[in-house]
Amino acid sequence: MAIEDIKKELEERFAEPLEEFYKRRIIFWNDEDRDFEEEVTHLTLSNAKVIMLNETNQFASKQLLSSTDQESNYLVYNPLVEDPEHDWFLDIKLYSEEYRADQISRWMQDMKIANVQELRKEIKQYKGFFNAANRRKRITAFDGTIDKKTTLYMSILSAICNIKERKPESIIKEVLLAGNDLNNEIKMELLKYGATDMFWKMVHSTTGFNASENIDDLMDHVVLSAISRTISSDVLSGLEERYSDIHSGFCYDMIFSWIHGSNQDTFKPISDFVTADLNLLDRFNKFEIEYLIDTDVLPAIDEVILSKLMHYIISQNINTDTIMSTVEKRRTSAWYENYSYFYEGIYQVALMNRFYETHVNRFHHVNAKDMWDTYTSDYYQMDTYYREFHNAFSNCLQVTHPSLDDDFKDLADYVEKEYKNWYLEKLASNWNKVIEKDLSTTGHITGIAQQTDFYTDIVKKVDGKVFVIVSDAMRYDVAYTLARQLEVETNADVTISAQQGIYPTITKFGMAALLPHKKLETVVQNESIKVLVDGHTSEMSDRDGILKSYSENSIALKYKDIIGMKVDERRNAIKGKDIIYIYHDKIDASSHNDESTVFDACTNTVQELKNLVNIICGSLNGVNVIITSDHGFLYTYKGLNEEDKMERSSFKKDIIEQGRRYVITDDQADPDFLMPVKGIYNDSNMLGFAPRENIRIKGAGGINFVHGGTSLQEICVPVIEYKFLRSGYKALKLNKDKYDTKTVPIALLSSNRKISNMIFNLSFYQKEPVKDNYVACTYIAYIEDSLGREVSDRQKIIADKTSTIAKDREFKCTFNLKSQKFDSKDSYYLVIIDEEGKQAPIREEVHIDIAMAIDEFDFFG
Numbered sequence: 001m002a003i004e005d006i007k008k009e010l011e012e013r014f015a016e017p018l019e020e021f022y023k024r025r026i027i028f029w030n031d032e033d034r035d036f037e038e039e040v041t042h043l044t045l046s047n048a049k050v051i052m053l054n055e056t057n058q059f060a061s062k063q064l065l066s067s068t069d070q071e072s073n074y075l076v077y078n079p080l081v082e083d084p085e086h087d088w089f090l091d092i093k094l095y096s097e098e099y100r101a102d103q104i105s106r107w108m109q110d111m112k113i114a115n116v117q118e119l120r121k122e123i124k125q126y127k128g129f130f131n132a133a134n135r136r137k138r139i140t141a142f143d144g145t146i147d148k149k150t151t152l153y154m155s156i157l158s159a160i161c162n163i164k165e166r167k168p169e170s171i172i173k174e175v176l177l178a179g180n181d182l183n184n185e186i187k188m189e190l191l192k193y194g195a196t197d198m199f200w201k202m203v204h205s206t207t208g209f210n211a212s213e214n215i216d217d218l219m220d221h222v223v224l225s226a227i228s229r230t231i232s233s234d235v236l237s238g239l240e241e242r243y244s245d246i247h248s249g250f251c252y253d254m255i256f257s258w259i260h261g262s263n264q265d266t267f268k269p270i271s272d273f274v275t276a277d278l279n280l281l282d283r284f285n286k287f288e289i290e291y292l293i294d295t296d297v298l299p300a301i302d303e304v305i306l307s308k309l310m311h312y313i314i315s316q317n318i319n320t321d322t323i324m325s326t327v328e329k330r331r332t333s334a335w336y337e338n339y340s341y342f343y344e345g346i347y348q349v350a351l352m353n354r355f356y357e358t359h360v361n362r363f364h365h366v367n368a369k370d371m372w373d374t375y376t377s378d379y380y381q382m383d384t385y386y387r388e389f390h391n392a393f394s395n396c397l398q399v400t401h402p403s404l405d406d407d408f409k410d411l412a413d414y415v416e417k418e419y420k421n422w423y424l425e426k427l428a429s430n431w432n433k434v435i436e437k438d439l440s441t442t443g444h445i446t447g448i449a450q451q452t453d454f455y456t457d458i459v460k461k462v463d464g465k466v467f468v469i470v471s472d473a474m475r476y477d478v479a480y481t482l483a484r485q486l487e488v489e490t491n492a493d494v495t496i497s498a499q500q501g502i503y504p505t506i507t508k509f510g511m512a513a514l515l516p517h518k519k520l521e522t523v524v525q526n527e528s529i530k531v532l533v534d535g536h537t538s539e540m541s542d543r544d545g546i547l548k549s550y551s552e553n554s555i556a557l558k559y560k561d562i563i564g565m566k567v568d569e570r571r572n573a574i575k576g577k578d579i580i581y582i583y584h585d586k587i588d589a590s591s592h593n594d595e596s597t598v599f600d601a602c603t604n605t606v607q608e609l610k611n612l613v614n615i616i617c618g619s620l621n622g623v624n625v626i627i628t629s630d631h632g633f634l635y636t637y638k639g640l641n642e643e644d645k646m647e648r649s650s651f652k653k654d655i656i657e658q659g660r661r662y663v664i665t666d667d668q669a670d671p672d673f674l675m676p677v678k679g680i681y682n683d684s685n686m687l688g689f690a691p692r693e694n695i696r697i698k699g700a701g702g703i704n705f706v707h708g709g710t711s712l713q714e715i716c717v718p719v720i721e722y723k724f725l726r727s728g729y730k731a732l733k734l735n736k737d738k739y740d741t742k743t744v745p746i747a748l749l750s751s752n753r754k755i756s757n758m759i760f761n762l763s764f765y766q767k768e769p770v771k772d773n774y775v776a777c778t779y780i781a782y783i784e785d786s787l788g789r790e791v792s793d794r795q796k797i798i799a800d801k802t803s804t805i806a807k808d809r810e811f812k813c814t815f816n817l818k819s820q821k822f823d824s825k826d827s828y829y830l831v832i833i834d835e836e837g838k839q840a841p842i843r844e845e846v847h848i849d850i851a852m853a854i855d856e857f858d859f860f861g
Helices: 003-015 037-041 058-068 103-110 117-125 133-140 149-161 168-177 185-192 196-207 215-228 248-259 264-277 280-285 299-314 320-330 336-359 368-396 402-441 451-459 476-489 507-513 540-550 559-564 567-574 587-593 595-617 649-654 680-684 730-734
Strands: 026-030 049-052 074-078 097-099 466-471 492-500 520-525 528-533 554-558 579-584 624-628 655-658 663-666 686-690 716-724 746-748 759-766 777-785 795-799 810-816 828-834 842-848
Touching (some): 149 168, 168 185, 168 248, 215 264, 248 810, 264 280, 299 402, 451 492, 451 624, 451 716, 476 492, 476 716, 520 680, 528 655, 540 554, 554 559, 554 567, 559 579, 559 595, 579 595, 680 686, 777 810, 795 810
Parallel strands (some): 026 097, 049 074, 466 624
Antiparallel strands (some): 520 528, 655 663, 746 759, 759 810, 777 795
């Protein structure tokens, strides 16, 4: 800065109005570097006198200012290094002003850096860094005054990394994100501005790494140190020189917050590099699952666990409880979402295995009604598990994981054998034996409600307006899933039952049976069988008229039409109607395009029907809803073997109509290898036959998704009766606890409230099972101090246990305290919050007594 500019600036300062009670102005010009000593020798000011301090005139100058001349303005040029303990002018400085003209002083003032010699020296040393205004601006953006060398260094490193946090973990993270050693731009910046030493000193202090100044080696070290926190040392045997046990806490904290945060994906390239660089996949594969299950730093660990689980299942070398507990444990891991479909699929296999273990000696019923009741209360679950497995499998086919894809396809083959060769075969064999007599003589299974009585026994008995939803091919297990979700998610009375579907279990027969009628009959028109309701055809276009013939205030609508209407259009469509039939077709329609999408269609059906029920009970003011189907279906992912298919050549000339699972012939046919089934076609001189068990008749059309036969999956037609309980409804008021949806509560089970290790376990328990109106909830638990600052990692608890046995609803979580000082006299709290933040947090006081806990890192010592 030129002396002329300084003179002008100083005269302006002296010319400024004085504060109240001040008679003059004294300005100390501090210039420890003596940059302007020569110029000040010749400096004169129009409105102030100039004093130049030196080592010998301090007493005389003090006397002049304090006693001899108390009226004049003074500029006191001070080139001496300040010593606060021996400062002759300290009292005068308290009411005087300071001025600095050198560049470094002005930089320090702008950046809120304390103008002390120690820091001025550092600013000079890193002058190349501070030369750029944009870098100084980054320093200025930090909060607070920089009054220590450590804070200055951290500010410089953070500014080079262009981050807002002056934390070592943030700096190291940013350096690792900048890429491998040869192409790391931040490393180049550190070299450029001479900040390499300060960076590696900080790295060594915090992570223990001092093997080299190579970023690739640092990646390995930090990740391995983090892993060592939660894994057996046996797994890392031979790598001891590559990580630090002592500094594992810092590394774990840094990686944990990274992989559990919103920028998890940025860690993936680093994890891939470390996994490959240290050949960790081969290393992990040598150990059993129990050695790996508590660690989630690297996604490779999930790949190893999943691969091992699938191999163990296929080789039948693992018990069901171990599979389920492993999956449940991994559900809270950082990378679970990346592999959730694999885990979900494996969990369904575990449920299938448990079903097998508990039912291996079942399927010996002698009574059809007994077997029907057992299917609707128990056996149907196997259909659900199989369907959910294939939903997960379908999703996995859309996400590439080369190391797992083949294994999962092998698992699908295993599932197919268990479902098709055991469950379907045993179930169908027993079922055929107990129904054959009834079906051949009357067509009705004794003691079971009939689909043909649906309108009379169900619809007409509803008091008030009723909405009837008919979802084509929605079989019992899908309906049960829907009923359960409606029960949990809405205030309603929900019951599910089942009726025997009319034979053959195909759309035109089932849809006709659900309509009001005095007589159902069949006729052959244009070489095709038509089903008549009281003499009228029963296609979609005919159903509205049939309904109105029994109740004028009735209407038949298509789901696609009503869902596309605006609110007023819907209201006008049903205005004055008491019986509203709505026809939905998602599952059956999907089978015509691509059989492999049938289970996806089942999932979509549940969502669409829930939405439709909400529309009915919301904007349409409905209360009573009945949901049913025309028929169910059989589905297997794999095509059948030749022995599961049946030729029709011996009776081909007698066939009037056939499908994969039924045949209707003239009255001369007598195929003794088919089961005769009496039906409405008998009155028209026709006969009906069904293939036994799960056999398909050879012919055109799909072979994986079939219906028309007599299997429980096809003939067991669900009926959901739903009564919405409006607010203010008497039953709702009287039974509020029954209908109000509540999340299952959890509590701390551990009695010990004293924490004496940096890594510790706590046990929790789920107070209620998930059932009725108690729904699952995900909780987050962590430790915080009295000021609300988190001092541990966060652990997730997924409270979704359904067991009524309290011991089965316990959870154990492993917590890691952060690397900091803990005071045994302070209070700390275990905090439990629900993930959605809808409940008040639970706070349990705990005490931390750790004598060797780390206080603060001396990053640059």
